[in-house]
Amino acid sequence: MQIVKLGTMRHRSRELLTIYIAFVFLAPGIPGQLPGSWELLVPNAGIASMHTAVTYQGTVILLDRTDVGVSKIELANGVCRDNPEDKILTHDCTAHSVLYDPATNTIRPLTIFTDTWCSSGAFVTNGTMMQTGGDLDGIRKIRYFVPCPTDGTCDWVEATDQALQADRWYSTNQLLPDGRVIVVGGRNEFTVEFVPAAPGENKIWMPFLKETTNMEMDNLYPYVHLLPDGNLFIFANRDSILYDYKENAVLRKYPTIPGGPRNYPSAGSSVLLPLTADTGFSTAEVLICGGAQYGAFLNPPAQLPASDTCGRMTVTDTSPVWNMETMPFPRNMGDMILLPSRDVLIINGAQAGSQGFGLAWFPCFNPLLYQPKVIQGLRFMVLSPTTVARMYHSTANLLPDGRILLAGSNSHYFYTFDGDFPTELRLEAFSPEYLSPDLASLRPTIIGTPVFLFHNLDFTVTITSPSPLTDIVELNLISAPFTTHSYAQGQRLLQLSVLNPVPLGDNSYSITGSAPPNGNVAPAGYYMLFAVNQGVPSIAVWVQVRS
Numbered sequence: 001m002q003i004v005k006l007g008t009m010r011h012r013s014r015e016l017l018t019i020y021i022a023f024v025f026l027a028p029g030i031p032g033q034l035p036g037s038w039e040l041l042v043p044n045a046g047i048a049s050m051h052t053a054v055t056y057q058g059t060v061i062l063l064d065r066t067d068v069g070v071s072k073i074e075l076a077n078g079v080c081r082d083n084p085e086d087k088i089l090t091h092d093c094t095a096h097s098v099l100y101d102p103a104t105n106t107i108r109p110l111t112i113f114t115d116t117w118c119s120s121g122a123f124v125t126n127g128t129m130m131q132t133g134g135d136l137d138g139i140r141k142i143r144y145f146v147p148c149p150t151d152g153t154c155d156w157v158e159a160t161d162q163a164l165q166a167d168r169w170y171s172t173n174q175l176l177p178d179g180r181v182i183v184v185g186g187r188n189e190f191t192v193e194f195v196p197a198a199p200g201e202n203k204i205w206m207p208f209l210k211e212t213t214n215m216e217m218d219n220l221y222p223y224v225h226l227l228p229d230g231n232l233f234i235f236a237n238r239d240s241i242l243y244d245y246k247e248n249a250v251l252r253k254y255p256t257i258p259g260g261p262r263n264y265p266s267a268g269s270s271v272l273l274p275l276t277a278d279t280g281f282s283t284a285e286v287l288i289c290g291g292a293q294y295g296a297f298l299n300p301p302a303q304l305p306a307s308d309t310c311g312r313m314t315v316t317d318t319s320p321v322w323n324m325e326t327m328p329f330p331r332n333m334g335d336m337i338l339l340p341s342r343d344v345l346i347i348n349g350a351q352a353g354s355q356g357f358g359l360a361w362f363p364c365f366n367p368l369l370y371q372p373k374v375i376q377g378l379r380f381m382v383l384s385p386t387t388v389a390r391m392y393h394s395t396a397n398l399l400p401d402g403r404i405l406l407a408g409s410n411s412h413y414f415y416t417f418d419g420d421f422p423t424e425l426r427l428e429a430f431s432p433e434y435l436s437p438d439l440a441s442l443r444p445t446i447i448g449t450p451v452f453l454f455h456n457l458d459f460t461v462t463i464t465s466p467s468p469l470t471d472i473v474e475l476n477l478i479s480a481p482f483t484t485h486s487y488a489q490g491q492r493l494l495q496l497s498v499l500n501p502v503p504l505g506d507n508s509y510s511i512t513g514s515a516p517p518n519g520n521v522a523p524a525g526y527y528m529l530f531a532v533n534q535g536v537p538s539i540a541v542w543v544q545v546r547s
């Protein structure tokens with residue numbers, strides 16, 4: 001009886017699938033003619049990355065849970081982990097984190113022992129990854145990864161003299177202007193805390209997190225954006241607040257977003273749209289796209305179609321409203337990545353179900369480009385499809401060369417390499433159209449830049465261009481986020497104020513830019529600096545923004 005019922009559901013959903021595919025592939029054109037291109041980078045990264053972050057050394061940290069069983073990569077030097085509490089493997093000699101080097105296309109196993117399942121992270125001011133929480137023995141852990149040059153031996157260090165003040169599973173981290181990190185929420189944890197905590201400073205109760213939970217716990221992995229006025233925009237489920245973390249004060253409540261829930265497990269995503277010197281960095285807009293219907297997590301056999309809406313709100317306005325837009329097709333678990341061209345890439349995910357093991361169907365193979373500056377109605381562009389399903393526990397990260405690195409996808413509790421949506425170990429790259437050879441004549445090359453950009457001070461970048469410049473060249477800074485569960489924690493893009501390029505001869509130019517005014521706009525730390533000519537970016541140079 002049960003099996004028949006499931007079979008019927010599955011059959012019905014295949015029809016749905018056909019409709020979706022027909023729409024996706026027919027509406028925008030024939031695959032292959034769509035903008036963008038795909039490449040397989042690594043056939044076997046050893047792990048399915050649940051959390052991914054690009055370091056200022058150019059390497060990429062890939063990180064999974066530690067209790068998934070045997071991964072496909074051994075730890076180095078005969079190191080093993082013995083954990084009598086492990087669910088499946090009490091003696092484990094395989095790695096659950098690796099370092100990927102895009103320059104050499106190689107993978108190096110890293111050593112991490114406590115459980116990082118659904119943990120969070122942020123790069124701090126000196127470029128070190130501070131990674132927090134997880135499950136079981138990792139639920140209060142604080143871990144550090146100090147990036148090293150690509151031939152180095154840097155590895156995780158799990159702090160033994162420092163711990164979180166609460167159990168944090170599914171929380172969100174944001175680097176603050178004072179160099180500390182705020183860690184927001186977590187499962188059944190309606191508090192925030194600062195790392196490192198000041199002496200005597202305790203975790204802080206946040207009623208908003210309690211108010212936004214429900215049967216599905218749709219308030220997990222809250223969206224946290226540091227606004228240029230120094231307050232935090234915090235969004236959970238369908239609601240959001242402006243939070244003054246210094247005074248522990250909720251300064252305002254924003255309107256409820258139309259549509260279903262947007263956070264874990266309902267799997268939308270969010271970005272702070274590029275902050276620009278054009279408005280004196282005073283205007284901030286938030287974009288939230290996709291998600292699941294309420295009930296998709298609780299009633300998986302229904303395979304409920306995902307949300308096809310995005311909400312955009314100017315959160316610095318006095319009476320802000322959600323301006324709703326409709327995507328060409330529904331998506332949950334879409335990663336939203338800020339591109340150096342100041343567009344937003346929406347990539348990965350599925351068209352029905354929710355986050356969770358085995359709870360999603362109909363992968364979204366086509367990325368979408370969202371162009372914030374284009375008039376409403378024409379902002380979405382459907383891009384060239386991949387063939388690799390990236391659903392639960394998959395990631396997307398911008399690389400300094402402008403490509404997007406795709407990793408992971410594991411819809412299973414343990415690594416499972418057969419059946420529907422097997423554990424995905426392949427790394428791919430998506431090249432947006434701005435990397436197309438047709439546009440090579442516009443692509444600038446940065447040949448000189450300062451190592452440090454000091455808040456509010458001018459600096460000069462030297463570039464070369466294959467053809468004479470006809471326009472202003474943008475200087476855009478992009479932070480490297482900690483990407484997990486379809487949300488890039490700590491992601492921000494700053495479009496700096498620039499002067500006209502000054503020709504130096506031989507298609508070389510110097511460009512004077514102004515560094516971000518303060519730490520609310522750009523917390524001190526490492527950023528990718530892109531020179532962008534008519535939407536075509538250079539390869540980025542890492543610079544450290546300093547106070």
Ligand SMILES: *[C@@H]1O[C@H](CO)[C@@H](O)[C@H](O)[C@H]1NC(C)=O
Nearest residue numbers: 124125126127128130144146
């Ligand atoms: C960077 O900052 C972190 C966090 O404050 C600290 O633990 C680490 O030692 C620092 N690393 C270096 C290389 O200074």
